[in-house]
Amino acid sequence: DGGITQSPKYLFRKEGQNVTLSCEQNLNHDAMYWYRQDPGQGLRLIYYSQIVNDFQKGDIAEGYSVSREKKESFPLTVTSAQKNPTAFYLCASSLIRSGANVLTFGAGSRLTVL
Amino acid sequence: QKEVEQNSGPLSVPEGAIASLNCTYSDRGSQSFFWYRQYSGKSPELIMSIYSNGDKEDGRFTAQLNKASQYVSLLIRDSQPSDSATYLCAAQRGSGNTGKLIFGQGTTLQVKP
Numbered sequence: 001d002g003g004i005t006q007s008p009k010y011l012f013r014k015e016g017q018n019v020t021l022s023c024e025q026n027l028n029h030d031a032m033y034w035y036r037q038d039p040g041q042g043l044r045l046i047y048y049s050q051i052v053n054d055f056q057k058g059d060i061a062e063g064y065s066v067s068r069e070k071k072e073s074f075p076l077t078v079t080s081a082q083k084n085p086t087a088f089y090l091c092a093s094s095l096i097r098s099g100a101n102v103l104t105f106g107a108g109s110r111l112t113v114l
Numbered sequence: 115q116k117e118v119e120q121n122s123g124p125l126s127v128p129e130g131a132i133a134s135l136n137c138t139y140s141d142r143g144s145q146s147f148f149w150y151r152q153y154s155g156k157s158p159e160l161i162m163s164i165y166s167n168g169d170k171e172d173g174r175f176t177a178q179l180n181k182a183s184q185y186v187s188l189l190i191r192d193s194q195p196s197d198s199a200t201y202l203c204a205a206q207r208g209s210g211n212t213g214k215l216i217f218g219q220g221t222t223l224q225v226k227p
Contacts, residue, residue: 035217040122042202042217043158058214090157101146101206101213105157 003027004106006091011111013078013085021076021109023091030096032074033103036060037088046089049074050096078111086113115140118205120218128226133190135221137203140184145213146206147179149188152220153199162188193225 004025013019023032031050035043045058049068063082068074074093078085088110092103118139127133135149146165150158164170164177164186176189186205190197200220206213 033214040219042118042120042219043204045214045216048214101215102148102160102163103215105159108157 004091004093004104006089006106006109008109009107011109013111013113015113016080018077018079019111021078021089021091021111023074023076023106024072025074025091025093025104025106026072027093027095027104028071029093029104030071031094031101032068033092033094034058034064034066034074034076035090035092037090037108043090046076085111087111116218117141117207117216118203118218120201120203120221122219122221124222124224126224126226127193129193129195131193131225133193133197133223133225135188135190135201135203135223137186137188137218138184139186139203139205139216141205141207141216142181142184144205144207147177147186148204148206148215149175149177149186150202150204150217151199152202158202190223193223195225195227198223198225 007022033048034046047066049055065077090108091106149162151161152158162177164179170177174191178187200222202220203218204215
């Protein structure tokens, strides 16, 4: 089945630690995205990538880093510089084509800082 | 002003009624609009997209777009308890197929049996 796989589903981190969230897609999509969702809030864009070896900051990139070494993979690292990292993290991908940018989401990773 | 705004609700409707969800956006350059449904603890799933002024119907769902008023709505006819979820409105920032999606905060819908 084609889709987006995020891991781990749940993650606990101590303050001061970096953690990396995995996102893999087998949809052959060009673009990949990371969003953050806080309780009762919508999705806020962290980083996105439209092509391998290239990525751009979204609206809340501070304290996060990404890489796009393969088309299928777009891992997100939450660094110790992120002041309030506890949130639900969603990875998405889209096939860049004429018209609109339709996103497909992974199941999400819930990060809790202890 | 948020770029995409929704009333967070909750919006409560009886089973079988029409649920009306509303969204406004501030970027006049936005060309494409989407409604995603998100069940608690789950990821969003696309239920409707709309690109032109007017109505677009898909089963029990109708999306409405008014670019002059910068307003998007979603109507759910014959609401069912299974429709109870948070509905996220998204606008594609800028034109072209690579524009980023900006989401509203979501409206929680409760359909009561």
